[in-house]
Amino acid sequence: MPPPLLIDLQQIDLSRVLLTREQIYEYLPHGFEFMLLDGVCMMDRKAGRLVAYADVHTDAWWVRGHFPGRPLLPGVLMLEMAAQASAVTARLLGKHLGFFGFGGVDACKFREVVIPPARLYLLSIGDEYRPRRIVSRTQGVIDQQLIFEARITGLVLR
Numbered sequence: 017m018p019p020p021l022l023i024d025l026q027q028i029d030l031s032r033v034l035l036t037r038e039q040i041y042e043y044l045p046h047g048f049e050f051m052l053l054d055g056v057c058m059m060d061r062k063a064g065r066l067v068a069y070a071d072v073h074t075d076a077w078w079v080r081g082h083f084p085g086r087p088l089l090p091g092v093l094m095l096e097m098a099a100q101a102s103a104v105t106a107r108l109l110g111k112h113l114g115f116f117g118f119g120g121v122d123a124c125k126f127r128e129v130v131i132p133p134a135r136l137y138l139l140s141i142g143d144e145y146r147p148r149r150i151v152s153r154t155q156g157v158i159d160q161q162l163i164f165e166a167r168i169t170g171l172v173l174r
Contacts (some may be wrong), residue, residue: 018127020161022139022155023065028058030069030137033060035104040068043107044100045115052097053138059108064142066105070097072134079132085165088132094156095121096163101138102152102168109142119149119171126164134158148172 034058058067070155073079074088081085093148098117103116131135137157150170156163 017081019165022153022158023058023067023127025139025157028067029044030057030067030117035068037104039101041106044105050096052093053104056104057137061109064105066101066108066110066140067088068097068101068104068138068140070128070136070138072132072136074132075086076132078138087132089133089134091126091138091164094126094130094136095124095166095168097136097138098140098152098154098156098164098166099168101140102142102150102154103170105142105152106145106150106170109145113170114171114174116150116154117173119169121169122160122167124164124166128158128161128163130156130158130163132174136163143167 033055036062037054040053053068054064056068139155141153152168155165
């Protein structure tokens, strides 16, 4: 049985856009194909929580090869989306202003696949903020169904 969602999405206006794609990438250095998040629809700075989303399109760059005739969003891209949502959470909280690198993933479990077109919500709760690293609990959700869960570590790189 899957765990409960980290954030109750039924209590959120998912159509509200608090940060656009362009605004997200003012906080993050990613470019081109790695601008994976499309918006943020909920932020709670006090509790260190954020809900971002990624629109998974049928013409995405990875569709042609993963897998021909049956495109599945790669798990590593889902984890990258979660890491980016975690980094945005940390920056919005003012916890770190440096450059983040992917430091690790723990307790990762994929429960469903993502087939385009879809909107994947990325739930992030910051658990630990240290001078050189952050740790967040994350989940990916489509239509209230848990797709994946993971604990993401980000390193502040010099």
